[in-house]
Amino acid sequence: MAGKKQLNHIAIIMDGNGRWAERENVERVEGHRAGAKALKRTVEAAMDLGIKYLTVYAFSTENWKRSPKEVNALMSLLRDFVDNDLAEIDEKGIRINVIGRIEQIPWITRRKLQKAIRATKNNTAGTLTLALSYGGRAEVIDATKKIAEDVAAKKIKASAIDESLFQNYLYDPELPDPELLIRTSGELRTSNFLLWQLSYSEFYFTDVLWPDFDKNELGKAVEFYNSRERRFGGR
Ligand code: FPP
Secondary structure, eight states: OTTOOOOOEEEEEOOOHHHHHHHTTSOHHHHHHHHHHHHHHHHHHHHHTTOOEEEEEEEEGGGGGSOHHHHHHHHHHHHHHHHHHHHHHHHTTEEEEEESOGGGSOHHHHHHHHHHHHHTTTOOSEEEEEEEEEOHHHHHHHHHHHHHHHHHTTSSOGGGOOHHHHHTTSSOTTOOOOSEEEEOTTOOOOTTSSTTTTTTOEEEEOSSOGGGOOHHHHHHHHHHHHHHHHHHTTO
C-alpha cells in the first residue's frame, strides 16, 4: 500500500517488574529476574517477526535513586544477561548496542557490555539496543554540549545546526527512529525515553506486566501498528 511504513524498529518501556513481584509475593529482585527472561523471549520473538531493531529501557537516569540493593541487583542481572545469553544472541546474528551515560555504569558491568558490543558488531540479523543510565533529556543535553564545543572550536557553524546535524550528536546517530513504542503495565507516559526519536512513533499501551510479556503480546502490538498503518498509510 502506498505510504505504508514497514515496522522496522520497536522501542519498549519494560514496566511492571515490581508489581509482578508483589502479585507473586516475591522480592522485587525476582520481578527484575523474570523481566530479564521476558526480554530474552521478546528479542527472539521480534527477530522471528523480522523486526530489525529493538530498543529497550533497561535502566533510566532516574533509576539510580532506587535502593542500592535494587540497583546492584539490576547491574548483576545485566552481567548475567551478557554472561549467559550472549552466545545465543550472537548465534542468532543479533548485534548488541548500548545508549546512555554508560560511563556511569559500574566498570565490571561496563567491561562485559563492551565485550558483547565488540563480539557482535558484525552481526546483521538485528540490533538489540539497551538504554542504560539513559534519559531523553540527558541525551539532548549531552548532544547540545558536544555541538557547543564544536561550534566553539570552529568545527561547525551555529547556522549549520539543523535536525540532521543534531541527529549526528545523539548517542547512536545510526539508530533509526522507532515506528512503534510499547509500554507495559498500564502507565500512559513516555518517562523520558527517546524524546527526540519518538516524535512520529505510534504508541501502544498494555496492562500486561513486563514479566508476563511474550510472543503473543508482541503479536498484539504489531497487529495494532499494522491496523493503524492500514488506516493512515494511504494518505
Ligand atoms: C520497571 O519495573 C523496570 C525496570 C526499572 C528495569 C527493567 C529491567 C529489566 C526488564 C531486567 C533487567 C534487564 C536486563 C537487560 C538484563 P519497575 O520496577 O518500575 O516496576 P513497578 O513500576 O511495577 O515497580
